[in-house]
Amino acid sequence: MTKLAVVSGGGTGIGAAIACGLIGDGFEVVVIGRRPGPLEEIKGAQAIAADLREPGEVERVREALAGRAIDVLVNNAGGYVTRDGDGLGAVAANWRATFDINVITAVLLTEALLPQLSRPGGRVLLFSSIAAQRGGGGPYGAAKAALHGWVMELAAQLGPQGITANVIAPGYVIDTEFFKGRMTPEGHQARVDATLVGQPGTPDDIWQAVRWLAGPGGGWVTGQIIGVNGGSVLGR
Template sequence: MRPLAVISGGGTGIGAAIAQGLSADGFDLVLVGRRAAPLAETASKLDGANTVVADLRDPGSAGVLLEAVGDREVGAIVNNAGGYLGRSGDDLPEIARQWRDTFDTNVMTAVVLTETLLPRLRRPDGRVILFSSIAAQRGGGGPYSAAKAALHGWALDLAVQLGPQGVTVNVISPGYVAETEFFAGRMTPHAHQSRVDQTLIGRAGSPEDIAQT
């Protein structure tokens, strides 16, 4: 039987590229996200891919995740869901809302998916992957940077917990990946070039670069 991978944020960008790579490597897939259309579009191009429309900020999504997995063992949990959330004002309630929503979007989505599927994770040789950001080390994103940094500490705790069972836990921190919804409509030519100039290879990363990591 083909191994199974579950990917959050699997409909677009880096998540879709990961799905394509794992499918080529012989994995069946469960792609999870909040929007049905991009999930369905990506899944339609892949063998053995199913989709789950769920909001992973809500622990109540655990039931639909378990239903999608059924009685199968999960070989890899890929936590790719997340994003930057702005705010509409500088009053304290709005600042607090932005922080809470950002942590829900970038941290709780990973917690809900991982903790839901841990009992089904293959032991040994299971994989847990968390997507952080270069902003976790460099800052510059306020609550987004802080939320992504939180994943690193949690990953270490998971590694200590699961390592003796033969499970690896890794954090990937992409830099500037231009071809993603994260940057869609936000980058001027000057801002794009400024980010490219900070790279060592003189170009923006691609979703495929990250998927091959």
């Protein structure tokens, strides 16, 4: 039977590579994001436009997928939020918005779809960042680190039902919208120089890690933080 995968943020960058890779491996794929345009570019996927920070929108996703067994849930949606101002109000708004986009999106989608995960055999992936392991980005690294704590809880809860839960923590990955308008040639070079392999990551590098964890070889891996970073951070 064809397996079903749900990929949040599946219209661009890393999520698009994951969605296309899963389709290539024979999965039925559902991609979710706020903008319909990028989602519709993923040929062969079912697109659901939704803002995953909003419980009502996630309910709509759940209704659209009602009755379907989900084999792989990739919580890839996330991003960097720029602070708008200097006062405490701006600080609070920036931290809240950063947690909303990087933590609440994954928590709501996972909670909504948990009952539909295949038992046994389901796979849940959360998307963190190297920033959670070495700092960087202010609230961004802190928000991503929240997923590290949560995955332990999820893995313990779901393990007895035959479901794994892991975090992927990418390093510097090019060809995505993540750094749109924020990257300089110097910033790019510094990040490449920080790797041991002397090159930036690509969305395909991250897809290959997802392919392992979502595939038959990943079944005995759970509760882990998997760094995919070219050696920029070691052994954490």
